[in-house]
Amino acid sequence: MTLDVEWARRWVALAAQAITEAKDELVELDREIGDGDHGVNLDRGFAAVAAKIEGMDRPATVGEILTTVATTLMSSVGGASGPLYGTAFLRAGKVSGLAELGPDAVVALLEGALEGITSRGRAGVGEKTMVDAWAPAVEAAVRSAGAGDEPAAVLRAAADAAADGARSTIPLVASKGRASYLGERSAGHMDPGARSSAILLDAAARAAA
Amino acid sequence: MTDPGVALVLVSHSAQLAAGVAELALQMAPGVAIHAVGGLPDGSLGTDFAAVDAALRAGAQALRGAVVLTDLGSAVLTVEAALELADDDVRARVHLADAPLVEGAVAAAVVAHGGGTASEVLDAAEHAGSTFADRAGRTLAVRGWDSAADEEDAVSTVAREVMVRNPMGLHARPAAILARMVARLDAAVRIQGVNAASVLELMKLGVLGGATVRVEADGPAAAEAVTAVVEAIEGGFGEV
Numbered sequence: 001m002t003l004d005v006e007w008a009r010r011w012v013a014l015a016a017q018a019i020t021e022a023k024d025e026l027v028e029l030d031r032e033i034g035d036g037d038h039g040v041n042l043d044r045g046f047a048a049v050a051a052k053i054e055g056m057d058r059p060a061t062v063g064e065i066l067t068t069v070a071t072t073l074m075s076s077v078g079g080a081s082g083p084l085y086g087t088a089f090l091r092a093g094k095v096s097g098l099a100e101l102g103p104d105a106v107v108a109l110l111e112g113a114l115e116g117i118t119s120r121g122r123a124g125v126g127e128k129t130m131v132d133a134w135a136p137a138v139e140a141a142v143r144s145a146g147a148g149d150e151p152a153a154v155l156r157a158a159a160d161a162a163a164d165g166a167r168s169t170i171p172l173v174a175s176k177g178r179a180s181y182l183g184e185r186s187a188g189h190m191d192p193g194a195r196s197s198a199i200l201l202d203a204a205a206r207a208a209a
Numbered sequence: 210m211t212d213p214g215v216a217l218v219l220v221s222h223s224a225q226l227a228a229g230v231a232e233l234a235l236q237m238a239p240g241v242a243i244h245a246v247g248g249l250p251d252g253s254l255g256t257d258f259a260a261v262d263a264a265l266r267a268g269a270q271a272l273r274g275a276v277v278l279t280d281l282g283s284a285v286l287t288v289e290a291a292l293e294l295a296d297d298d299v300r301a302r303v304h305l306a307d308a309p310l311v312e313g314a315v316a317a318a319v320v321a322h323g324g325g326t327a328s329e330v331l332d333a334a335e336h337a338g339s340t341f342a343d344r345a346g347r348t349l350a351v352r353g354w355d356s357a358a359d360e361e362d363a364v365s366t367v368a369r370e371v372m373v374r375n376p377m378g379l380h381a382r383p384a385a386i387l388a389r390m391v392a393r394l395d396a397a398v399r400i401q402g403v404n405a406a407s408v409l410e411l412m413k414l415g416v417l418g419g420a421t422v423r424v425e426a427d428g429p430a431a432a433e434a435v436t437a438v439v440e441a442i443e444g445g446f447g448e449v
Contacts (some may be wrong), residue, residue: 041255074290078255080283083290086258090293120286177282 001208003101003151008065009053010207016050018203019043019196029192033179037079038192045077045085062101066093066109080177081193084121084130085200091116103145106154110138121176128174128186133197136165152208159198159205166194214241215321215330216271218264218303219314220288221247221280222254226310230278234314237385237408238322243314244268244275256287265291265303274302274327276317276334280310304331312337312409319385319408323392337409367432368425371439375448378417383446384408390437396428398438405438 001007019026019042026039049072059065066089074086091112098105114134123129140161144154169191177193179186217234221227227247234243244264249255265288268275279285285305292300304327306313313334320333373379379387379400391398391405398405401414401422416422422442426434 037255071294074287074294075258078249078253078257078283080286082256082258083283083286086290087293090290120289 001152003062003106003155003208004099005059005062005065007101007207008059008062011204012046012050012053012065012069014207015200015203016046018199019046022196022199026192026196029190029195032189033174033182033186034192035079035178038081038196041077041079042081042085042196045073045082048072048076061097061099062109063093063096063098066090066096069093080121081130081196084117084193087116087120088113088134089116101151103149103151103154106151106158107138107141107145110134110141110158114138123176126172127176128169128172128179128191128194129176130191130193130197132169132172132191133162133165133194133201136168137162137197137201152205155201155205155208159201162194162198162201166190166198169194214271214324215273215317215327216242216244216268216275217314217317217321217330218268218275218277218288219243219245219247219279219310220256220261220264220277220284221245221310222256222284223280224248224252226280230311230314233311233381234318237315237381238318238389241318241321242268242271243318256284258287258291261287262291262295265295266299269299269302271302274304276321276327276330277303277305278308278310278313278317278334279305302327304328306331306334308334309338315381316407316409319388319392322389323406365431366425366427367435368423369435369439370421370423371442372421373416373418373442374445376418377448378420379411379414379422381408381412383441383448384411386446387411387438387441390441391434394430394434394437396426396430396434398424398426398431398434400424400438 023039023043027036030036030038049069052068052072053065070086070089070093074082092109095108095112117130117134123131125131125135137158141154141158144157171187173184174180174186219227219230224247227245231243231245244267246260246264249257277288279288288305316337317330317334320330385408388406388408403410424435424438
């Protein structure tokens with residue numbers, strides 16, 4: 001399966017669907033340590049994104065789609081995840097001005113997204129945030145691409161690593177965002193942003209399968 | 210018509226909070242251009258990218274640029290993301306303050322009203338939090354005036370004592386009136402040892418009606434400044 005514009009369209013559609021299905025779970029996770037709006041905000045954002053991408057007239061590159069995802073998320077999510085995911089897709093879009101992505105371009109896309117999230121959120125690894133899903137995803141993608149895997153396999157490796165990364169946030173104590181106000185009490189719950197990040201990357205991998 | 214000078218952009222999760230802070234700042238500094246945005250289009254809490262983006266662009270039109278104040282996390286992130294997507298000229302003219310929303314907006318508005326540059330307005334906003342937190346500074350400053358200032362520069366310092374007549378004393382509105390008056394004059398003016406050009410410094414003195422305060426000034430317009438301040442205080446700010 002080639003990672004072209006059609007792949008990007010499928011990614012968006014699958015992501016919107018997966019976020020809708022996970023809405024209640026995300027709301028529940030966010031209620032434990034946040035303000036409970038993550039699932040609702042993201043669902044609204046990705047519904048808007050799906051409609052926007054569906055109506056796009058012949059995008060020439062993957063980057064065009066990702067940039068549109070970015071601006072739509074920023075203007076429709078409402079919570080902190082809007083600018084965070086918005087910046088992630090924006091930076092990912094900047095390095096994806098291609099009609100088709102090879103293994104290295106997939107790595108560059110993921111690195112761009114991670115760089116966007118860390119620079120916007122000023123968070124590092126181990127602070128119980130989205131970064132804890134994206135950083136291992138990038139690491140796994142680099143390894144997979146380096147081993148000569150096909151682009152779809154690179155994405156699958158990234159998605160699996162993101163899922164593990166999200167689970168690894170459970171024992172962590174948050175030091176960024178609203179959950180950080182809870183201090184030690186934030187431990188024992190999965191970070192909702194890391195969870196939604198894993199869902200988005202899983203959608204990307206499924207779209208390529 | 211006040212010169213637009215530096216505009217303020219206030220970004221909150223709540224439309225009511227944004228409007229309320231704008232109202233407060235405008236009372237302290239009438240005529241300053243304030244673009245206040247808060248909440249989502251459906252009225253719920255959040256930060257609306259399109260509205261924030263429009264406010265930043267509007268602020269950038271001001272003669273001397275704009276200073277942005279925000280409430281919580283995602284408001285900061287939304288402003289930063291909007292600036293990242295904005296044109297270079299908008300980005301160059303808009304400055305995001307790391308400051309508490311209410312105190313920062315009031316301090317920034319007063320400095321903007323006094324004709325401050327963007328960096329002076331930004332500085333006022335960013336120091337507003339520590340002004341309030343530094344309660345200890347109040348006693349130090351009050352103690353300071355009768356020793357150090359008097360002895361060091363007795364020749365050029367003009368000083369007078371005056372009783373505060375309005376019952377509410379130097380609360381927000383009188384403090385703003387004094388600060389604006391002082392900012393226009395070529396003199397360094399102190400009331401009870403604190404900078405009279407700072408609304409926040411004056412307010413934290415907590416001076417009530419019936420108290421006697423010491424007004425002193427240095428500089429070319431020192432005598433004029435002391436007279437003006439004393440007259441304003443004796444006039445009771447229209448509250449007696």
